[in-house]
Amino acid sequence: MTKPSSTEAPDDDPHPVVRPALAVVGATGAVGSVLLQILSQRADVWGDIRLIASARSAGRMLAVRAEECEVLALTEDAFDGLGPGDVALFLTPADVSARWAPVVTARGAVVVDQSAAFRDDPEVPLVVPEVNGHAVRIRPRGIVAGPDCVTAAMIAALGALHAEYSLCDLVVSSYQAASAAGRSGSEALRRQLSLVAGTSLGEQTGDVRRAVGEDTGPFAAPLALNVVPWSGELREDGWSSHELAVRGETRRILQLERLPVSVTCVQVPVLTGHSLSVRARFEREVEAPHAREILEAAPGVVLVDDPAVGEFPTPADAAGTDPAWVGRVRASLDDLYALEFFVCADNLRKGAALNATQIAELIAGEFA
Amino acid sequence: MTKPSSTEAPDDDPHPVVRPALAVVGATGAVGSVLLQILSQRADVWGDIRLIASARSAGRMLAVRAEECEVLALTEDAFDGLGPGDVALFLTPADVSARWAPVVTARGAVVVDQSAAFRDDPEVPLVVPEVNGHAVRIRPRGIVAGPDCVTAAMIAALGALHAEYSLCDLVVSSYQAASAAGRSGSEALRRQLSLVAGTSLGEQTGDVRRAVGEDTGPFAAPLALNVVPWSGELREDGWSSHELAVRGETRRILQLERLPVSVTCVQVPVLTGHSLSVRARFEREVEAPHAREILEAAPGVVLVDDPAVGEFPTPADAAGTDPAWVGRVRASLDDLYALEFFVCADNLRKGAALNATQIAELIAGEFA
Structure with missing residues (x-):
C-alpha cells in the first residue's frame, strides 16, 4: 500500500479530505501494468492504493504514483478496511472476478470489473464514461462493468x-x-x-x-x-x-x-x-x-x-x-x-485500464 | 523463347497441332515469377512461350516448363511473329500496358492485361473465368482484362x-x-x-x-x-x-x-x-x-x-x-x-497470375 490510510491530511492543509481507497486486483498483468502508469499520470483522486494479484506475484514491489508498493496476495484479508466509498478495480479473468467481486461488495465498496463476468447482468451497468457515464449511479449489485476492448x-x-x-x-x-x-x-x-x-x-x-x-x-x-x-x-x-x-x-x-x-x-x-x-x-x-x-x-x-x-x-x-x-x-x-x-x-488503455479508471473516478466523484 | 515456333510437330505425332504462342510481358516481376511457376504446373496448351521485360532485365535466363528461356527487352521487335490466335499476357504497370497493348493487338494477337489500364473500358471485358468466362469472347479491342487482386x-x-x-x-x-x-x-x-x-x-x-x-x-x-x-x-x-x-x-x-x-x-x-x-x-x-x-x-x-x-x-x-x-x-x-x-x-495467383493464365487458356481454347 502506498499510503497507510484512506485519510489524507497533510500538516499544511486546514481542510483534510477523505479520499477513497482503491484496490487494484490483477495488478501484475498486462492491463495491470498499464493501469499503474495511468494512475501515476492522471489527477490523483485516491487515498490508499493497494495492489493485489495471485499468490505467486505477492511480495513483488511495483511503482505507482512514484512510490513503491508491495503486491498483496488475493485473499479475504487483502480487502480488509475497504468500505463504502472505496473502489476495487478487477483486471482479472472472468472466473476470478465472479469469485471475488462479492467479497468486496459485501464490505460496501464498489467493484469496477473489466472481465466478461458481469457484462450481461441487467443489474450491472456496462459503462463507457464518454457515452453513458450517468449509468454508473444505478448499480443494484454494487458492481459496474467495462466493455470488451473491441x-x-x-x-x-x-x-x-x-x-x-x-x-x-x-x-x-x-x-x-x-x-x-x-x-x-x-x-x-x-x-x-x-x-x-x-x-x-x-x-x-x-x-x-x-x-x-x-x-x-x-x-x-x-x-x-x-x-x-x-x-x-x-x-x-x-x-x-x-x-x-x-x-x-x-x-x-x-x-x-x-x-x-x-x-x-x-x-x-x-x-x-x-x-x-x-x-x-x-x-x-x-x-x-x-x-x-x-x-x-x-x-x-x-x-x-x-x-x-x-x-x-x-x-x-x-x-x-x-x-x-x-x-x-x-x-x-x-x-x-x-x-x-x-x-x-x-x-490496454481505452480497451481496459483507462476505461476502468474513468469509471472508478466517476464513482470516487460521487463521494467528493 | 523456349520453342522456336508456334507449330509443334514431334516426329512421332501423325496429327501435328498448331498451338498458340504466348508472350509474357513483365516476366521478371513478383507476379511474373509466379506466372512462370503456374505455366510449368498446368496442362500445357502453349506453343512458343516468350518472356519479355524491361531493358534492364533483358538477357536474364528464367525457367519455364523446365526449360531455360532468355528474357527479351520490351520493344516492337519482341512481338514479331505473334498473330491471330496468339496471346500476350501483360503483368505490367498500367502505363506500360496502355502503351504496348495496341502494339500486340495491331498484330492480331489478343492481350490479357492484369493492370488497371483497361478495367473500366466498356469495350474490354473484365473476366474471372469461374464467374463470367463467357465474356472473353466479346472483345472489340482485342483486349481482355483481369480484376484487381482484392x-x-x-x-x-x-x-x-x-x-x-x-x-x-x-x-x-x-x-x-x-x-x-x-x-x-x-x-x-x-x-x-x-x-x-x-x-x-x-x-x-x-x-x-x-x-x-x-x-x-x-x-x-x-x-x-x-x-x-x-x-x-x-x-x-x-x-x-x-x-x-x-x-x-x-x-x-x-x-x-x-x-x-x-x-x-x-x-x-x-x-x-x-x-x-x-x-x-x-x-x-x-x-x-x-x-x-x-x-x-x-x-x-x-x-x-x-x-x-x-x-x-x-x-x-x-x-x-x-x-x-x-x-x-x-x-x-x-x-x-x-x-x-x-x-x-x-x-499473386488468383489475384493476378492465375486468373490471367485462366483467361489466356480460354482464348487458346477458342482456336483449338
Missing part, C-alpha cells in the same frame, strides 16, 4: 454519431492486437516473429505454419505474417463468443436493444492497438463533413482524417494514447444514410 | 452466392498482403520486420514509427506490427482509388451496375494472401447450411469452415494455392437476407 474502441465515436443521426444498422470488422490476449499473447507474437524472421520466407508464405510450429500460443493459428479470423469460443450458428459479445455490449451501451449488428473478429500481427472498420447506417441522412465535425467534438475521440497528407489512424500511432483515433470518414456512395469510418484505440 | 479474392464465392440468392448489398473490409505492391512491397515489409525485431518493443508500440523510420516503402505508414487503412490514390469524398476500383469491378463482373458496395482497403503485415471480411445482403432469404453447400460446389472456391476444430481460412494457408478459401460462413442474426463470410486467396 466494443470500447469504437463506442465513443459511434455514440456521438448515434446521438446526432440515430444508429439503425452496424457492420464491423476488427483488426485485433495480440496483447488483448494478455502477456501470453504479446509473447507468442514476438516469439513467432523471431521464428519466421529466422527463415528466408518467399512470397508464398504457406511455410509460416512450418516456421511457427504447433505452439501458436493463445491464438487459433500462427499470427506472425498471418491474420486469424477467430477469437473466443464457438457459439450458435458459427458465431464466436467474442463477436456476440461486441454485438450485445454495443446494444446495451447505446440502449438499442434490437440494433442489427454484424461483427467479424480478426486477430492481426500487431502488439497493441485494436483497429475496426465500421459501416454504420442511420435513420437520418449523413454528410461526411458534418459527421467529421461531430467526431471532432466527441469526447474521447481524435479525428485524424486527411489521407492526402498521409493522415489516417493506425494502431502504431494509437498505442500508448488515451483516445480513439478516427479517420477514413466517408459517406456511402450508394446510400444517403450510411457512413464508413476506421478507428484505432489502445486495447 | 476483387479477385472474393468474386468466385460472391458470384456463386449471387446466382442463387441475387446480391443486393455488399460491405467489404480487406486485409491486404504486402506483395500486392510488388517486390518492393515484400522487401519493405521484410526490412521493417527486421528493424522492429531489433528493438525490444513494449506492449505500447508507438515506437514502431521510430524503429521503421521515414522509409516506409510503397506503404503510406509503417506496416510491420501495424495496419495501414490506405491503398491507392485519393479520390472524391475521402474514398481511395483502390476502394472505388473494387466497387466498380464487382459491379461489372456480376453485371449489377447499381449494386451498393462499400469497401475499406487495409494493408496488413502479411507477405502473401489477401483476406476479406464480407457482409453480403441478398434479395432472397439465406440459410447458412445451404450457403455452405453452394460455396462447396462453387468452382475456384474451397470451403474451410469448422471453427470447432480450428478450421477457418488464413492467408498463410491460402498462399501458394489456387482457390479462394472461404470460411466463417454465418447467417446474420438480425437479418434473414444477410450472410457474413471470410475469404483468403493468394493475391
